Structures are given as structure tokens and as C-alpha cells.
Amino acid sequence: xxxMPSDRKQPKKRSIMLKWSFxxxxxxxxxxxxxxxxxxxxxxxxxxxxxxxxxxxxxxxVAKKLEMSSDKLTPDNxxxxxxxxxxxxxxxxxxxxxxxxxxxxxxxxxxxxxxxFQVYDVSGQMIFTTQSASLPLANKKSTAPVIVTIDDxxxxxxxxxxxxxxxxxxxxxxxxxxxxGFYYNIRNKLLFILIALEIVAMFLANFIGYFxxxxxxxPLSKLHAAMKKVTHxxxxxxxxxxxxxxxxxxxxxxxxxxxxxxxxxxxxxxERFVSDVSHELRTPLAVLDGHVNLLLRWGKDDPEQLKESLxxxxxxxxxxxxxxxxxxxxxxxxxSDEFKTEETVVVDSVTDLIHNMEMIHQSCHFDFEVxxxxxxxxxxxxxxxxxQALTILIDNAIKYSGEGESFxxxxxxxxxxxxxxxxxxxxxxxxxxxxxxxxxxxFRADKARNREIGGTGLGLSxxxxxxxxxxxxxxxxxxxxxxxxxxxxxxxxxxx
Numbered sequence: 001x002x003x004m005p006s007d008r009k010q011p012k013k014r015s016i017m018l019k020w021s022f023x024x025x026x027x028x029x030x031x032x033x034x035x036x037x038x039x040x041x042x043x044x045x046x047x048x049x050x051x052x053x054x055x056x057x058x059x060x061x062v063a064k065k066l067e068m069s070s071d072k073l074t075p076d077n078x079x080x081x082x083x084x085x086x087x088x089x090x091x092x093x094x095x096x097x098x099x100x101x102x103x104x105x106x107x108x109x110x111x112x113x114x115x116x117f118q119v120y121d122v123s124g125q126m127i128f129t130t131q132s133a134s135l136p137l138a139n140k141k142s143t144a145p146v147i148v149t150i151d152d153x154x155x156x157x158x159x160x161x162x163x164x165x166x167x168x169x170x171x172x173x174x175x176x177x178x179x180x181g182f183y184y185n186i187r188n189k190l191l192f193i194l195i196a197l198e199i200v201a202m203f204l205a206n207f208i209g210y211f212x213x214x215x216x217x218x219p220l221s222k223l224h225a226a227m228k229k230v231t232h233x234x235x236x237x238x239x240x241x242x243x244x245x246x247x248x249x250x251x252x253x254x255x256x257x258x259x260x261x262x263x264x265x266x267x268x269x270x271e272r273f274v275s276d277v278s279h280e281l282r283t284p285l286a287v288l289d290g291h292v293n294l295l296l297r298w299g300k301d302d303p304e305q306l307k308e309s310l311x312x313x314x315x316x317x318x319x320x321x322x323x324x325x326x327x328x329x330x331x332x333x334x335x336s337d338e339f340k341t342e343e344t345v346v347v348d349s350v351t352d353l354i355h356n357m358e359m360i361h362q363s364c365h366f367d368f369e370v371x372x373x374x375x376x377x378x379x380x381x382x383x384x385x386x387x388q389a390l391t392i393l394i395d396n397a398i399k400y401s402g403e404g405e406s407f408x409x410x411x412x413x414x415x416x417x418x419x420x421x422x423x424x425x426x427x428x429x430x431x432x433x434x435x436x437x438x439x440x441x442x443f444r445a446d447k448a449r450n451r452e453i454g455g456t457g458l459g460l461s462x463x464x465x466x467x468x469x470x471x472x473x474x475x476x477x478x479x480x481x482x483x484x485x486x487x488x489x490x491x492x493x494x495x496x
Contacts, residue, residue, distance in 0.1 A: 073172035342382035343493040364406035371413040378493035379419040392459040397425035430478040
């Protein structure tokens with residue numbers, strides 16, 4: 001068995017804003033981290049590649065100068081091939097074994113600041129260096145730059161085997177060490193800056209994103225509040241949700257408003273139906289109760305009283321049945337949208353209806369006049385609803401025609417957008433004061449006269465609901481003692 005939700009306190013649900021903020025923060029973190037990683041790795045590779053290419057270029061340049069010698073390289077002739085004019089320009093250094101090593105700190109070789117160059121003779125003994133530090137020859141073969149760590153300093157090291165271009169003999173070796181300490185310092189600073197920018201950008205993006213999302217989700221929050229209010233009090237008066245965001249949320253709000261209007265019409269119709277039934281059935285039920293009590297006391301023994309009571313009870317039952325059916329018709333009309341696209345050929349429908357009425361009401365004279373350009377003109381209305389409305393108008397015209405022969409005239413005309421159906425009679429007419437109320441439920445103009453004629457007072461209300469359902473109208477013009485003209489206006493069917 002289905003049960004209603006409990007009123008006990010429900011666990012607090014996370015706000016969509018919090019969910020979005022968390023998702024946005026995670027997304028921003030992934031995006032910025034990816035950006036920082038790519039930027040960092042690209043910068044590192046670009047810088048290292050630049051250092052390597054620069055080192056190779058300088059080493060190749062120095063090697064070409066040394067290869068111009070036809071003699072083996074020695075401390076005495078090295079100055080000639082390093083663009084020094086005099087041997088005295090070079091400083092003298094000595095290794096542990098007392099070998100002379102020529103040295104220059106700031107002239108002759110490019111990039112001395114972070115690159116060291118050493119020249120070795122054919123035996124591998126250092127004969128020239130650009131720095132006071134002494135690095136042993138790493139390899140007697142030409143090698144590509146590789147990163148090594150020497151005395152806690154990391155950098156590229158490369159060697160060249162020097163061959164004389166004149167003799168083709170090996171005359172010495174060239175070795176260069178490119179200190180990357182500056183690069184590592186820049187790399188660490190770059191990493192710190194990128195991480196700091198990532199943190200700032202992430203918080204800035206979330207800060208801006210929060211306010212932007214709050215702006216865009218505000219209509220959704222408004223719609224949520226309206227739904228929540230309806231949930232707590234379904235029968236309360238509905239307030240339209242006005243959202244003008246120009247997107248799907250606005251469309252959702254429009255759908256919600258239409259749904260709630262229909263729901264409230266349904267609820268209101270049910271409440272009015274119950275109220276009307278309980279109010280209008282009170283009198284016939286009281287009459288039935290009176291006659292039944294009369295029969296129970298003594299009337300059942302009196303044939304005439306028994307017949308009178310049964311006849312009166314039958315009439316009251318018929319009235320109640322007719323009244324309930326009319327009220328159900330009104331309720332169904334308000335809740336039904338499935339027939340709004342139907343079309344009806346009005347001339348054929350009126351012709352058939354008048355033919356049937358002539359057979360039922362032989363004492364009534366009917367006149368049918370068509371003022372349509374196209375005899376096959378169609379109205380945008382379900383045929384049964386159109387005939388139902390016209391039947392009520394013709395029945396009323398006959399009922400209220402007064403004594404003697406009845407006269408009913410039906411006129412079909414049109415304007416640019418509507419089919420106009422008029423039903424005229426020469427009956428009692430309706431006073432001007434009552435004309436404003438004739439389409440209200442249970443309203444009856446002449447109460448005394450209507451009791452004789454019969455009816456529920458719901459017929460014209462049904463017509464009004466039919467006209468409203470199809471975006472049309474119904475009106476009345478009447479004069480006491482001269483008759484009435486009821487006019488039903490229905491839109492024309494759309495051309496296809």
C-alpha cells in the first residue's frame with residue numbers, strides 16, 4: 001500500500017552550489033595542474049635543449065681552431081690556436097706533478113662564465129684550462145653532451161678528439177663542462193612561480209565561478225522554492241513563477257506554471273463539483289425524504305398518494321441525474337486538451353442537428369441561414385462539443401419560446417478569423433440585469449417560470465466552458481417579450 005512521506009526530519013542534502021563548487025574546484029585543479037606541468041616540462045626541455053646546442057656550437061668552434069695545428073698541442077703552442085697574440089697573456093698553473101697548465105679567465109673563449117674548457121695533449125695531460133679547477137679527461141673519443149655531477153655541480157660534459165686537418169693525426173683533446181647551476185636555480189623559481197599562479201588562478205576561478213553560477217542558478221533556486229511551497233501546501237493559491245533567463249530554465253518555468261494552473265483548475269473543479277453537488281442536491285433529497293416518510297407513515301395505503309409520491313420522487317431523481325451529468329460535463333471540459341486540434345464542417349453539423357430537432361420538436365419552426373463564403377468552412381472545434389453547445393442553445397430557445405408555436409433561427413456567418421453561430425428565438429427574453437449572469441452555474445433568470453420549464457441551470461455554463469476551451473466566446477442579446485439571440489464564436493480551422 002502506498003504511503004505518504006514521513007514528516008520526520010530528513011538528512012540535509014548538499015546544495016547544488018556546493019556540489020558545483022566542488023566539481024568546479026576539481027576541474028580547475030586538473031586544468032591548472034595540467035597547464036603547469038606542460039608549461040614546466042616544456043620550459044625545462046626548451047632550456048636544456050638550448051644549453052646543449054649552445055655548448056655544441058661553442059665546442060665545435062674551438063675544435064675547428066685547434067684542428068688548424070699541424071703539430072701536437074703543447075702548453076707552448078696552445079696560445080696560437082686560441083686567438084691569443086702573445087704567450088705571456090696566459091697564466092701558468094701547475095698540477096700536483098708539476099706539469100705546466102696554461103689558463104685564461106676572461107678572454108679568448110666565449111661563455112667562460114658558466115662553461116669551462118680544457119685542452120689535453122695526446123697523452124691526456126691537461127695543457128690549458130679556462131678555470132683554476134682541474135678536470136681529468138673523461139674520454140679520448142668524441143662524445144655527445146651528457147649531464148654529470150662533478151664536485152656537487154651538475155652540468156653537461158662533452159669531449160672532442162682533435163685531429164689536424166693538415167696531417168690527419170690526433171694532436172690532442174678538447175673537453176668542455178657546462179655548469180647548469182644557473183638553470184637549476186631558474187627551474188626551481190619557475191616551478192615555484194607556476195605553482196603560486198596555479199593556486200591564485202584556481203581560487204580566483206572558483207571565486208568568479210561561484211558568483212557566475214549563483215547568477216545562473218538563481219532562477220533554478222526560485223523554481224525550486226516554488227515547487228517546495230506547492231509540496232507543503234498543494235491546495236493553496238498558486239503564484240506564477242516569473243523567470244526571464246532566456247534559456248531552458250525559463251522554458252521549464254513556463255511548463256511548471258502551465259502544469260500548476262491545470263492542477264489548480266482540476267482541484268478547484270473538484271472542490272466546486274463537491275460543493276455544487278452538496279448544495280444543489282439538498283432540495284431534491286429533502287423532497288425525496290419527505291415523500292418517503294409520508295409513504296412510510298400512511299401514504300402507502302392510499303393509492304393516489306402513493307402514485308403522487310412515486311411520480312414526484314421519479315422527477316427529482318431525473319433532475320439529480322441530469323444535474324450530476326451536466327456538472328461532470330463541465331469538469332471534463334476543463335480538464336481535457338485532447339480535442340483542441342479537431343476540426344468541424346459547421347454547415348453539415350448544423351444541418352444534421354436541425355433535421356433531428358425537427359423530428360423531435362414537430363411543433364417548432366426552424367429556419368437555417370448560411371452566410372459563409374465556403375460551404376465547407378471548418379471551425380477549430382471537436383464536432384461533439386460543437387453539437388453539444390448548439391443543442392443546448394436550441395433546446396433553451398424552444399423551452400423559453402412561450403406558449404404556442406416555437407420559432408428558432410440558426411445563422412452561420414464568418415469574419416476573417418472566426419465562424420459565428422447565432423441562435424435566435426421569439427420567446428420570453430431576458431432582462432438586462434440578468435444577461436450578465438446567464439452563463440454562471442445554476443443561474444436561472446425567472447425562478448418561478450423556470451421551475452415549470454425544468455432544467456439544471458448548467459447548460460449555458462457548459463457552453464461558456466466549451467467556448468473558452470477553444471479560445472472562442474459566447475454572448476447574448478435579449479429583450480423581454482421579444483426573444484433572445486445567443487452567439488457562439490469559434491476560431492476557424494488553420495489552413496494546411
